[in-house]
Amino acid sequence: MTISDEPVTLNNRAARLLPQLQTWRRHLHQFPEVSFQEHQTAAYIASELRQMPNLEVSQPTATSVLAVRKGTQPGRTVLLRADIDALPILEENSFEYVSQNAGAMHACGHDGHTAILLGTAKLLSEQAETAGELRMIFQHAEEQSPGGAEELVFQTDLMDGVDVVTGLHLNSQLPSGVVAVKPGAFMAAPDNIYITILGRGGHAAHPEEAIDPIAIGAQVVGNLQHVVSRGTSALEALVVSVTYFQAGSTTNVIPERAELKGTVRTFSPELRERAPELIERVVRGICDAHGAKYEFRYELGYRPLINDDGVAEVLRQVALETVGEDRAVVAQPTMGGEDFSAYLQKAPGAYFNVGSGTRELESDYPHHHPRFTIDEEALVTGVQMMAAAAQRLAQPD
Ligand SMILES: [Zn+2]
Ligand SMILES: [Zn+2]
Numbered sequence: 001m002t003i004s005d006e007p008v009t010l011n012n013r014a015a016r017l018l019p020q021l022q023t024w025r026r027h028l029h030q031f032p033e034v035s036f037q038e039h040q041t042a043a044y045i046a047s048e049l050r051q052m053p054n055l056e057v058s059q060p061t062a063t064s065v066l067a068v069r070k071g072t073q074p075g076r077t078v079l080l081r082a083d084i085d086a087l088p089i090l091e092e093n094s095f096e097y098v099s100q101n102a103g104a105m106h107a108c109g110h111d112g113h114t115a116i117l118l119g120t121a122k123l124l125s126e127q128a129e130t131a132g133e134l135r136m137i138f139q140h141a142e143e144q145s146p147g148g149a150e151e152l153v154f155q156t157d158l159m160d161g162v163d164v165v166t167g168l169h170l171n172s173q174l175p176s177g178v179v180a181v182k183p184g185a186f187m188a189a190p191d192n193i194y195i196t197i198l199g200r201g202g203h204a205a206h207p208e209e210a211i212d213p214i215a216i217g218a219q220v221v222g223n224l225q226h227v228v229s230r231g232t233s234a235l236e237a238l239v240v241s242v243t244y245f246q247a248g249s250t251t252n253v254i255p256e257r258a259e260l261k262g263t264v265r266t267f268s269p270e271l272r273e274r275a276p277e278l279i280e281r282v283v284r285g286i287c288d289a290h291g292a293k294y295e296f297r298y299e300l301g302y303r304p305l306i307n308d309d310g311v312a313e314v315l316r317q318v319a320l321e322t323v324g325e326d327r328a329v330v331a332q333p334t335m336g337g338e339d340f341s342a343y344l345q346k347a348p349g350a351y352f353n354v355g356s357g358t359r360e361l362e363s364d365y366p367h368h369h370p371r372f373t374i375d376e377e378a379l380v381t382g383v384q385m386m387a388a389a390a391q392r393l394a395q396p397d
Helices: 010-016 018-030 039-050 110-126 148-155 213-229 269-289 309-323 339-345 377-394
Strands: 056-058 065-070 073-083 131-139 164-175 179-181 184-187 189-198 238-247 257-266 293-299 305-307 328-330 349-357
Touching: 010 110, 010 377, 018 039, 018 110, 018 377, 039 056, 039 065, 039 110, 065 110, 073 110, 073 339, 073 377, 110 131, 110 164, 110 377, 131 148, 131 377, 148 339, 164 309, 164 339, 164 377, 179 309, 184 349, 189 213, 189 269, 213 238, 213 257, 213 269, 238 269, 257 269, 269 293, 305 309, 305 339, 305 349, 309 328, 309 349, 309 377, 339 349, 349 377
Parallel strands: 073 131, 073 164, 164 349, 179 328
Antiparallel strands: 056 065, 065 131, 179 349, 184 305, 189 257, 189 293, 238 257
16 A cells, blocks of 8 residues: 555545455456355455454354444444345356356346445444444345345344444446435335136137136236226336246147236335235136136235435435535436345335446446446445445434
């Protein structure tokens, strides 16, 4: 590290960390591990954290890592969260640190989130004075329901005494370095539906003797859109998408059954509670009308992610000070889901986005795309935001 005349602000310290952030992120990118299998990833994170001063490092579960910085002054307990898992995707990038684990890829940017939280841990651990208690959780298995957050929040003592939570997701659809925050509903609950229509098979030339599950299933698909357009208020966000329809095997046989699967996305907990009955009523009505039976299963995914207004306001202030008015924007709500919502069951908090998309670097592919990558400059913005937010949120009331 060279000695420079620049003032030693958090922003400057984070900017100087870029080569280290790249090293961490590229190592993680090269050796991705999918949800609940992040053993090498967790070992790497723990060994990097153990080289930093003033941190207590532990593993609350087999593949998650916790670093705690106990403050030198009174204050609040702040939880900072990064997710660390990769996806079962065959990477199509060609840079030198491309995935070495064929069939696994950091295609959502969690390698970047991990590097950002390592960088944040480094800055905060080297700080002589800190307020409150800073807990940095490197969470496993965000990408696979029921999610790693559920386990950490409800089966470990991670959240005991936590006053406030924050975390971020890189966003390839926002320009690199932009910080997006919004109060209130931010991300949807991603639930799943499974429908089996039980008809009666027969000869395709004599449909009157059969109960055709395909014709009935087609009506179910069409009528489910009425749940959205006629069954709920236009002011309540709801998406119902049937994404799977499987039936039959040849041209002259009406099959016995049709299998349908799909996703239901909501923000409002009240609407989410009503959704299973609204949907089943349509399935039941159509099947009854045509003499078919059915099986229906509604699978709850992650909870909707509702940001606390007060914490979101603090993050907005931090964003204004960190990246300036031009790059601090109001986030758009998204119908995507995120298990960060589990932490918010135990403490108020807010989740935000840091843009990582740069056309010239081709880092604007959508998340989960086999050519997804990030503009690594965004890692610096991520550290600046996380470290500043942690310090601000840890101040005593
Ligand atoms: Zn993802
Ligand atoms: Zn993600």
